Amino acid sequence: MKKYIGRIYMVLIFLFMYAPIFLLMIFSFNSTKSRSVWGGFSLRWYKELFQDSEILHAIQVTLLVAVCAAVISTILGTAAALGIFAMKKRPRRLMLTLNNVPSMNPDIIMGVSLMLLFIFFAQTLHMDFFKLGFGTLLLAHITFDTPYVLLSVMPKLRQMDKRQYEAALDLGAGTVQTFFRIILPQISTGIVTGMIIAFTLSIDDVVVSYFTSGPTSETLGVLIFGMTKRRISPEINALCTLMFVFVLLLLIIINLRELRAERERERSEER
Amino acid sequence: MRGSKAFSYPYILWLLLFTVVPLFIVIYFAFTNDAGEFTFDNFSYMSLYAVVFWRSFRLAIISTVICLILGYPLAYIMSRLKKKHQTIAMILIMLPMWMNFLLRTYAWLTILENNGLLNNFLSWLHLPEIAIINTPAAVGLGMVYNYLPFMILPIYTSLTKTDQSLIEAAKDMGCSERQVFTKVIFPLSIPGVLSGIIMVFVPAVSTFVISKILGGGANMLVGDLIEMQFLGGAYNANMGAAISLVMMVIIMIFIWLTGKIDKNGDGEGSVLL
Numbered sequence: 001m002k003k004y005i006g007r008i009y010m011v012l013i014f015l016f017m018y019a020p021i022f023l024l025m026i027f028s029f030n031s032t033k034s035r036s037v038w039g040g041f042s043l044r045w046y047k048e049l050f051q052d053s054e055i056l057h058a059i060q061v062t063l064l065v066a067v068c069a070a071v072i073s074t075i076l077g078t079a080a081a082l083g084i085f086a087m088k089k090r091p092r093r094l095m096l097t098l099n100n101v102p103s104m105n106p107d108i109i110m111g112v113s114l115m116l117l118f119i120f121f122a123q124t125l126h127m128d129f130f131k132l133g134f135g136t137l138l139l140a141h142i143t144f145d146t147p148y149v150l151l152s153v154m155p156k157l158r159q160m161d162k163r164q165y166e167a168a169l170d171l172g173a174g175t176v177q178t179f180f181r182i183i184l185p186q187i188s189t190g191i192v193t194g195m196i197i198a199f200t201l202s203i204d205d206v207v208v209s210y211f212t213s214g215p216t217s218e219t220l221g222v223l224i225f226g227m228t229k230r231r232i233s234p235e236i237n238a239l240c241t242l243m244f245v246f247v248l249l250l251l252i253i254i255n256l257r258e259l260r261a262e263r264e265r266e267r268s269e270e271r
Numbered sequence: 272m273r274g275s276k277a278f279s280y281p282y283i284l285w286l287l288l289f290t291v292v293p294l295f296i297v298i299y300f301a302f303t304n305d306a307g308e309f310t311f312d313n314f315s316y317m318s319l320y321a322v323v324f325w326r327s328f329r330l331a332i333i334s335t336v337i338c339l340i341l342g343y344p345l346a347y348i349m350s351r352l353k354k355k356h357q358t359i360a361m362i363l364i365m366l367p368m369w370m371n372f373l374l375r376t377y378a379w380l381t382i383l384e385n386n387g388l389l390n391n392f393l394s395w396l397h398l399p400e401i402a403i404i405n406t407p408a409a410v411g412l413g414m415v416y417n418y419l420p421f422m423i424l425p426i427y428t429s430l431t432k433t434d435q436s437l438i439e440a441a442k443d444m445g446c447s448e449r450q451v452f453t454k455v456i457f458p459l460s461i462p463g464v465l466s467g468i469i470m471v472f473v474p475a476v477s478t479f480v481i482s483k484i485l486g487g488g489a490n491m492l493v494g495d496l497i498e499m500q501f502l503g504g505a506y507n508a509n510m511g512a513a514i515s516l517v518m519m520v521i522i523m524i525f526i527w528l529t530g531k532i533d534k535n536g537d538g539e540g541s542v543l544l
Contacts, residue, residue, distance in 0.1 A: 006348040009344060010345060010360070013341065013419075014363055016416070018363075020378035020379055020382060021367060021374075021375070021378055023378065023381065023382065023388060024374070027381065035381040035387070036386060036387045036388045037391070076282050077282065079279065079281065079282065080278065080279045080281070080282030080283075082275055082279070083277060083282070087279070095279065098286055098291075101290055102286075102290050104473070104526065105519065106474065106476070106477030106494075106518070106522065107477065108477050108497055108498070108515070109477070109518070109519055112512070112515055113293030113294055113297045113515075114293050116296045116297065116508065116512070117292060117293040120296060140289075142285075143285070143289040146285070200369055206371070206373050206480055207479075210502075211501065220371065221373050224377070225373055225483075228380075228483065228484050236374070239374075240370065240374045240378075243370055243371070247369045247370060251365075251366065251369075255358065
């Protein structure tokens with residue numbers, strides 16, 4: 001009996017979480033412009049979506065900034081994790097606290113403060129690079145991505161066996177060789193996780209981008225937010241459906257691979 | 272690993288330039304007027320906005336409490352499932368988070384608006400229509416919907432980390448199921464609850480996107496107020512910086528207080544998923 005109450009509760013919460021998304025998806029196939037009255041099945045909004053240059057440009061900007069920010073913040077964050085790991089306890093604690101500031105601060109504060117900084121650089125110091133646009137957007141995304149990369153690499157460094165590293169050096173491997181042969185393989189899962197987190201954070205961000213992107217570099221989130229002030233086109237429903245299917249497929253693929261890897265590990269252990 | 276400390280220098284520089292310096296710029300703006308002269312005026316005018324602050328905090332607290340009430344049981348049920356089902360439940364919770372959160376909020380707009388799906392459904396049942404869009408309730412609903420996963424995940428993590436032998440020991444010593452929960456399981460999950468509270472409260476109190484879409488401008492929150500000073504009609508960066516600073520200080524006090532409750536916590540780890 002208790003078990004059933006638990007199951008029902010879970011189903012209800014998931015219904016709450018998914019019903020709005022599914023409704024949005026159903027209405028992406030609506031033939032009229034209405035968001036609530038069904039007018040018949042059509043693929044009209046999908047066609048219009050792929051002809052809407054404004055939305056396509058925003059998708060391009062979103063993906064480009066997410067990929068660039070993820071790659072740069074992964075390098076920056078991994079290097080930082082290595083450096084901080086080599087520090088003594090006190091400076092390490094200080095660095096980790098400082099690292100938490102961007103993620104603890106509300107998005108709006110980060111957006112506003114970065115916007116003020118960029119305007120200061122561009123207007124007072126006449127540094128044209130900092131005029132609000134793709135460059136500033138990328139800088140802002142790297143700023144909020146990197147702390148998460150650092151936080152996902154750090155635990156892997158802690159778990160690492162220090163003796164292997166020392167042994168490699170004793171046996172005559174150089175620092176670079178030791179890094180690529182000994183350290184990197186052991187922290188690679190942390191690096192990949194960090195990169196995925198960075199990528200998704202970038203894709204999902206609206207607030208920081210809203211303050212730091214110029215009119216030529218609007219991300220998808222900023223564009224949709226602008227639309228909500230006027231009227232949202234059902235094209236967005238179509239986009240939402242495509243995104244949902246894409247993310248779902250991605251998650252299924254990742255999990256199937258993990259499952260298969262796990263099975264293979266079990267099989268090899270049996271032998 | 273001597274010498275490798277230098278690897279962190281680029282990031283330290285980055286943090287100083289793009290995190291520390293901007294915060295000082297906010298402080299500078301908050302204490303000056305548009306001519307660049309030192310002043311406290313920005314703060315003394317802020318009493319005009321006391322209502323907005325009060326509305327933001329009330330809504331954020333209510334949403335956080337609702338998230339906790341809805342999220343804790345779910346996290347608990349999840350932690351009791353078979354390992355395989357746990358993974359599926361995890362994916363189901365993460366999946367909406369991977370979609371843009373604006374789309375999720377927009378979905379509620381299509382449901383709640385006056386001739387939206389909910390009202391169509393009600394009139395189809397011959398029930399009276401309700402006007403919920405552009406009310407604080409709609410904004411609160413949007414907050415709960417968007418931030419519920421942030422409450423579930425840390426609680427779930429701390430519940431699965433609980434040492435099973437402690438629960439068995441409590442049972443062996445004659446604890447009833449309820450006692451096992453109130454004396455062992457719940458106290459051990461408090462770090463997860465606290466980081467869940469922070470992760471819901473901070474974005475909820477500072478949002479302006481949800482209130483714009485579901486509150487329709489009639490229910491201005493602190494976030495809207497700040498946004499207005501920088502990008503809206505009432506351009507006043509000094510005022511905006513002062514409001515940001517006040518909000519930041521209040522949030523820091525809130526986080527510090529929550530940290531105080533968790534005496535046994537090491538202050539790290541549970542904040543991370």
